[in-house]
């Protein structure tokens with residue numbers, strides 16, 4: 597994960613450790629290396645600029661420390677700034693005062709939403725919750741079956757429209773009460789209350805690209821279920837495109853947090869380092885593999901330490 601970025605940053609900072617006192621020119625040279633490393637990692641340009649400006653300002657103004665040599669001080673600053681752009685404090689899932697907590701998943705097709713729904717359900721179960729998954733992706737053939745499969749693997753209940761309502765076409769049109777994802781979502785919440793599920797995870801449809809119909813459907817589901825969290829699920833491997841997609845979802849549906857998927861295949865880290873700064877919303881979870889267990893809370897400090905090696 598983030599190997600290329602990690603190697604580049606470590607190399608840039610190692611040059612400093614060979615020096616005793618640091619001049620402004622040394623700091624500028626290191627900042628340049630860090631800038632290149634971040635741009636190669638596909639971090640959004642605005643984020644890179646702010647990051648570098650902060651590093652330079654803080655490194656040049658750093659007080660002489662008894663405990664740390666100049667190079668260590670710069671490394672500490674870079675680490676702190678990385679934690680900052682990754683979100684600072686770990687952001688926990690917010691739970692409703694009166695159950696059920698409703699979590700809606702949104703994102704492009706292939707982002708890993710359905711897989712994530714299973715991972716999240718298993719994670720919630722391990723935390724002592726009684727989650728229910730809801731199949732509101734009625735666009736993609738097999739999405740309902742796929743959710744049922746991950747639900748079974750996670751050992752949780754899946755609320756799905758009855759068979760035949762899942763294919764695209766006439767039966768999936770909104771308003772007919774059968775294949776309408778808004779209606780499915782509503783009925784699912786009522787069922788969750790009845791069956792005492794304290795967390796409901798709603799899987800929604802994605803498209804290959806952002807489009808208005810997708811946004812409208814997601815917004816309609818959101819209005820119907822009034823979620824406590826809307827999680828934007830994004831494939832970390834798409835780099836800076838994650839930021840563009842995130843902006844479109846922020847404007848079209850709005851979200852309260854981000855889940856990064858496929859971090860196991862992401863050598864660069866551009867999405868992880870950009871998405872929080874650009875959207876203003878925190879990363880809550882990270883998914884790093886195809887197995888249901890490959891998933892955890894996102895900790896900005898641990899991620900920063902990992903990047904700096």
Ligand code: GDP
Nearest residue numbers: 705706707708709710711857858883884885886
């Ligand atoms: P959806 O269209 O958003 O519901 O996406 P899916 O859940 O169907 O995932 C698309 C593909 O990505 C599937 O082949 C998943 O196995 C794979 N996938 C999902 N999450 C991860 C992950 O964290 N790491 C890896 N390597 N693959 C993942």
